[in-house]
Amino acid sequence: EPARSSQEEATANQQEVGSGAETESADRERTLAAPATRRAAREEGVDLNAVPAVEQRDGEAFVTAEAVREYAEAQQAAQDADA
Amino acid sequence: MVVGDVATGTDVLVIGAGPGGYVAAIRAGQLDLDVTLVEKDAYGGVCLNHGCIPSKALITATGIAHDAGTAEEMGIHADPEIDVGQMQEWKGGVVDQLTGGVEKLCKANQVNLVEGRAEFVDENEARVVHGGEGQGAETIEFEHAIVATGSQPIQIPGFSYGDEPVLDSRQALAMDDAPESLVIVGAGYIGMELAGVFAKLGTDVTVVEMLDSVLPGYESDLARPVKKHAESLGVEFHFGQSAAGWEETDDGIVVHTDAAGEDDEGLSIDAENVLVAVGRQPVTDTVELTAAGVETDDRGFIPTDDKARSNQEHIFAVGDVAGEPMLAHKGSKEGQVAAEVIAGEPAALDYQAIPAAVFTEPEIGTVGMTEAEAEDAGFEPMVGEFPFRASGRALTTGESDGFVRLVADAEEEFVLGGQVVGPEASELIAEIGLAVEMGATVEDVASTIHTHPTLSESVMEAAENALGHAIHTLNR
Amino acid sequence: MVVGDVATGTDVLVIGAGPGGYVAAIRAGQLDLDVTLVEKDAYGGVCLNHGCIPSKALITATGIAHDAGTAEEMGIHADPEIDVGQMQEWKGGVVDQLTGGVEKLCKANQVNLVEGRAEFVDENEARVVHGGEGQGAETIEFEHAIVATGSQPIQIPGFSYGDEPVLDSRQALAMDDAPESLVIVGAGYIGMELAGVFAKLGTDVTVVEMLDSVLPGYESDLARPVKKHAESLGVEFHFGQSAAGWEETDDGIVVHTDAAGEDDEGLSIDAENVLVAVGRQPVTDTVELTAAGVETDDRGFIPTDDKARSNQEHIFAVGDVAGEPMLAHKGSKEGQVAAEVIAGEPAALDYQAIPAAVFTEPEIGTVGMTEAEAEDAGFEPMVGEFPFRASGRALTTGESDGFVRLVADAEEEFVLGGQVVGPEASELIAEIGLAVEMGATVEDVASTIHTHPTLSESVMEAAENALGHAIHTLNR
Ligand SMILES: Cc1cc2nc3c(=O)[nH]c(=O)nc-3n(C[C@H](O)[C@H](O)[C@H](O)COP(=O)(O)OP(=O)(O)OC[C@H]3O[C@@H](n4cnc5c(N)ncnc54)[C@H](O)[C@@H]3O)c2cc1C
Numbered sequence A: 001e002p003a004r005s006s007q008e009e010a011t012a013n014q015q016e017v018g019s020g021a022e023t024e025s026a027d028r029e030r031t032l033a034a035p036a037t038r039r040a041a042r043e044e045g046v047d048l049n050a051v052p053a054v055e056q057r058d059g060e061a062f063v064t065a066e067a068v069r070e071y072a073e074a075q076q077a078a079q080d081a082d083a
Numbered sequence B, C: 001m002v003v004g005d006v007a008t009g010t011d012v013l014v015i016g017a018g019p020g021g022y023v024a025a026i027r028a029g030q031l032d033l034d035v036t037l038v039e040k041d042a043y044g045g046v047c048l049n050h051g052c053i054p055s056k057a058l059i060t061a062t063g064i065a066h067d068a069g070t071a072e073e074m075g076i077h078a079d080p081e082i083d084v085g086q087m088q089e090w091k092g093g094v095v096d097q098l099t100g101g102v103e104k105l106c107k108a109n110q111v112n113l114v115e116g117r118a119e120f121v122d123e124n125e126a127r128v129v130h131g132g133e134g135q136g137a138e139t140i141e142f143e144h145a146i147v148a149t150g151s152q153p154i155q156i157p158g159f160s161y162g163d164e165p166v167l168d169s170r171q172a173l174a175m176d177d178a179p180e181s182l183v184i185v186g187a188g189y190i191g192m193e194l195a196g197v198f199a200k201l202g203t204d205v206t207v208v209e210m211l212d213s214v215l216p217g218y219e220s221d222l223a224r225p226v227k228k229h230a231e232s233l234g235v236e237f238h239f240g241q242s243a244a245g246w247e248e249t250d251d252g253i254v255v256h257t258d259a260a261g262e263d264d265e266g267l268s269i270d271a272e273n274v275l276v277a278v279g280r281q282p283v284t285d286t287v288e289l290t291a292a293g294v295e296t297d298d299r300g301f302i303p304t305d306d307k308a309r310s311n312q313e314h315i316f317a318v319g320d321v322a323g324e325p326m327l328a329h330k331g332s333k334e335g336q337v338a339a340e341v342i343a344g345e346p347a348a349l350d351y352q353a354i355p356a357a358v359f360t361e362p363e364i365g366t367v368g369m370t371e372a373e374a375e376d377a378g379f380e381p382m383v384g385e386f387p388f389r390a391s392g393r394a395l396t397t398g399e400s401d402g403f404v405r406l407v408a409d410a411e412e413e414f415v416l417g418g419q420v421v422g423p424e425a426s427e428l429i430a431e432i433g434l435a436v437e438m439g440a441t442v443e444d445v446a447s448t449i450h451t452h453p454t455l456s457e458s459v460m461e462a463a464e465n466a467l468g469h470a471i472h473t474l475n476r
């Protein structure tokens, strides 16, 4: 169940990008996300489980593509600030 | 005289033009990669030429005749005659239209088409061997390769496809005359689909299955209506029997079986032909994988990662040769992903579910997890069902056997999977598949207005049933 | 002798047991409300008794016969005879099974069933008038009422449904013999569905339509294949003509029409019967709305808010009587919401889209916005299409006219709607409807694996086409 578990590669990328970043990571174990959102996460190199959920869908964190992009931007900004 | 070898280069070499390979090639072309597709037999592979398409064409056509011939209750009196040769011609036309389409689409997407058999020479070079004598070979240097060589029917001891009375599914689908009688070895989906076709063509069909039910691998309440319907068509079943061999008789053949149970006895079944449909195995012997350093597993499949990569970083494998489930749409998805990965896109095989359909009567469609699978995966499943006999649309079509089942996570209520047996089951799972991929909850499905009167209302009602408030069935 | 009035009380009084009313009553029962459902004619309303179900039963049955009779190309040779009386009996059985089911489901959900006509006495009291003489009336005090009195066919000047040669859809659907010839006034969905049924029963059908095309209200590229197919069945069309009257002739009737255009001439068409199918109007004259202070609009509908409430806070209206679209599933949704609101649940009519289907050949299915509607709503639409002639599954069924179209927002790419004309269009829109409700993007739909070979793959391909990378069609 790829979308609901952490994507290893994405996590690896994210640690690289996000090392020293201050953006808060949601750090869930499981995240619901639509196919396009999963692709966006790969594109941005972020771990879906780290993206703050914009919605709860009957209790389950649901992440949108927009949230993924915002999170990626924030991560990038934090990293740029660090540099 | 051997014509000298010609050498060309390509970004992406795709070997095999089935639904795995041709889709990979088209997508690669769309992504502006320089792509070469090599096919030794026919564009479209097994699926278009000898599998999905021919079988569905014959299933539909024999179904049209059969439905009209058995609709007296509806006031329809007909006694359809089927000209099998003519039916084959029509089927051939459908296949030609589709395979011609594949060729056109490849060209329109700038795919270089090469006819011949490709085999690896080393990690970055393949040779294309053309049929016929003295045709020489072409050498292709590649940056990336996608192996899409497909699968072939398993042959069992005692039954050689070279012998005339013994048929594989491809031969059975091409018969210009229906045999008087047919033994089908194997009650998997191919065997059961063809059992229906031949029964409707008037053939006496006997199915021999080693295990104890039809469609092993599917839940028993999905398989049961299929068996029942086949029996109503006159199909005879023998379970716990494995085919051992056959002999010629005065007026046909006799098929011998061995009983699985100690106390049971083997059978001898007279027939005109025997169709062996016991499964399929990957095709790797055409392509010299070892020359390229590509490994296979103990069943002969090429293991791949979530980017469809083999153990060799730049060589991908897609479709049947890359493993189960051996389904056309799985191969096409893998083909797309392989092409996108090569083009540097952030693609991966991260789908939640691969749907599957069995085109028997009634049809079966499944996607995602069964209740048992959900439990095994650590979910506490909630289940909703809706029987087609309570569906207005099903009743108006005269086909109301079966049901829709949805499996969801009891706590969060998102849909984990669905199983359908009944009319248009193959189509109904599309919506359930989208629900699974979207992380939709049963409430999302239940709240979506569905057109009346349709079969898809049953998906909504199954969702409502999971929530305890279906309208058209009791909520127990 | 008049039996004295009996007075009872109820939380929820539902008036009319069509798909609006009976669904409201069942849901109210499920929510533990004390509910009374009053019906004057037959459980299931127009839909189950004289509309959706009978029409779909006859469409399917005549389709089965017709398909087998016109499949020579597939090698099927049949000349089906249809016994219309027997077909009607079968249809009656289907209707009985469903209406009996509705009654049982109501009882199982603790709905009090009352037969008779309900009319309001005041804001909290209704009287149930029983048919027949001297049966007295029952008075019911209610906390809440749900008006679900449905609709009836519009009658036009010069054509009285009381006259034998003049038919409304209900009468047409109940004929035990197909007329030799039939004029159908109105090329809306009911007229077109019945044109197909009668043409397949061998009737000479002539359709007269005031406007200039079939299925006004649907996009012309959806309507066109339906007209073309009807013509191939021998249906004749006259557009820009409105029915003016009819007379008896020696061997039937003649229907006179007036031309809409100044320069055109009216027609005189000989036939055995004339079916008037020019639209439906709300039924409010049975129920004394004014006694309860419930207002109607100038077309006679009861205006309602997003909780299905009329101007009277405690009186709800659902289904056809509450306005367009007059479709069973719209009424059922309103019925559910009304019951839930009464029970104090946070329900509302907050759906994105109401799907609609036309069960012609080919079928039409639509859900959500068309391209033009999306533009009007301020979106910049992106559109993806996939033609069924490129669908393997469609070709194997012999029905490959039509296409799937998806409309999405160009910027955010979420699906706004879809239009389908072709085989199983009514079912294919289910997935599109879920996509619209879920806020799915075209990429979500495109990435969802769809079973091969199915018609629903065309939905996926239309999504890919919107993104510029469909596999099986050119992306222009
Ligand atoms: C009777 C039957 C019915 C089926 N029905 C369905 C169905 O309804 N739905 C479904 O999803 N699946 C169905 N399948 C399975 C489906 O056909 C396969 O999953 C699908 O064809 C696999 O696609 P592929 O691209 O991996 O390989 P294939 O379709 O097997 O194509 C492989 C191609 O590679 C070519 N090739 C092999 N080696 C070489 C080489 N060295 N050089 C050049 N070319 C080479 C072959 O000639 C062939 O054309 C059915 C199969 C059968 C037999």
Ligand SMILES: Cc1cc2nc3c(=O)[nH]c(=O)nc-3n(C[C@H](O)[C@H](O)[C@H](O)COP(=O)(O)OP(=O)(O)OC[C@H]3O[C@@H](n4cnc5c(N)ncnc54)[C@H](O)[C@@H]3O)c2cc1C
Pocket (backbone or CB within 6 Å): B451, B452, B453, C015, C016, C017, C018, C019, C020, C021, C022, C038, C039, C040, C041, C042, C043, C044, C045, C046, C047, C048, C050, C051, C052, C053, C055, C116, C117, C118, C119, C148, C149, C150, C151, C169, C170, C190, C283, C286, C287, C318, C319, C320, C321, C326, C327, C328, C329, C330, C331, C359
């Ligand atoms: C030929 C035809 C085909 C159709 N096909 C479709 C289709 O395929 N799909 C679709 O969605 N829709 C279809 N429709 C429309 C569909 O039938 C209606 O939208 C639906 O029936 C509306 O449901 P309702 O509950 O509002 O009212 P109705 O079904 O009209 O039911 C109203 C009920 O109220 C009863 N009633 C009225 N007044 C009183 C009173 N005072 N006291 C007690 N009882 C009363 C009536 O007897 C009736 O039973 C079709 C209609 C026709 C005519």
